[in-house]
Amino acid sequence: MTEGNFDGRLRIAVVIGSVRKPRLADPLAAWLERELTAIDWLDLDMIDLAAVSLPMHELQPGGAAASPVAGRLADADGFVFLTPEYNHSFPAPVKNVIDWHFTEWAYKPVAFVGYGASGGIRAVEQLRTVFPELRATTVRESVLIPMAWEHLDAEGRFLPPPGTAQALHAMMSELGTWARALLSLRLTDLAGRR
Numbered sequence: 576m577t578e579g580n581f582d583g584r585l586r587i588a589v590v591i592g593s594v595r596k597p598r599l600a601d602p603l604a605a606w607l608e609r610e611l612t613a614i615d616w617l618d619l620d621m622i623d624l625a626a627v628s629l630p631m632h633e634l635q636p637g638g639a640a641a642s643p644v645a646g647r648l649a650d651a652d653g654f655v656f657l658t659p660e661y662n663h664s665f666p667a668p669v670k671n672v673i674d675w676h677f678t679e680w681a682y683k684p685v686a687f688v689g690y691g692a693s694g695g696i697r698a699v700e701q702l703r704t705v706f707p708e709l710r711a712t713t714v715r716e717s718v719l720i721p722m723a724w725e726h727l728d729a730e731g732r733f734l735p736p737p738g739t740a741q742a743l744h745a746m747m748s749e750l751g752t753w754a755r756a757l758l759s760l761r762l763t764d765l766a767g768r769r
């Protein structure tokens with residue numbers, strides 16, 4: 576793609592950070608998918624780490640060509656991490672998928688939907704310290720869902736508490752702004768230099 580043929584659509588990958596069975600991530604991811612599919616400027620790719628094999632003993636500095644999701648991450652113009660909080664941090668599979676890749680994150684924006692007793696705030700804030708090493712930028716707005724397990728209906732569907740959808744759309748708007756700016760950067764300033 577060049578700046579000249581950019582059609583205004585952006586590819587956004589959602590990374591589902593819990594691989595537990597069962598997991599609260601399922602109803603939250605279903606809600607997120609419904610909300611994001613309705614946004615007209617993006618093409619969505621849901622990447623479920625539970626369905627991706629990234630063995631830790633094969634980790635390589637600078638990323639690994641053998642990754643089954645390298646292509647999908649490389650194609651993305653921005654990322655949303657759906658992350659729970661485990662022991663006041665983010666889960667190991669989230670760090671693993673980050674470490675398995677390198678250039679795939681570069682000069683792209685990353686946003687977070689966190690959940691946990693306190694909305695996953697500690698997981699989200701700790702992830703903000705990781706992404707600069709990958710030359711990725713994190714966006715200011717975030718979605719934090721405290722006690723998400725208390726917001727399920729009888730069928731286990733997530734019923735977002737008031738303000739959650741608004742927070743999501745504010746975050747996506749900011750993610751889109753950064754994604755457009757950084758796509759332009761990748762297509763012009765960085766062309767041929769990476």
Ligand SMILES: Cc1cc2nc3c(=O)[nH]c(=O)nc-3n(C[C@H](O)[C@H](O)[C@H](O)COP(=O)(O)O)c2cc1C
Binds near residue numbers: 595599600663694
């Ligand atoms: C190993 C582990 C550690 C946890 N630590 C925290 C924690 O530090 N803070 C918190 O708010 N919730 C914590 N929880 C509760 C999770 O937020 C809750 O189980 C949530 O449903 C996990 O998301 P998941 O079901 O999608 O994996 C922890 C859960 C697990 C499995």
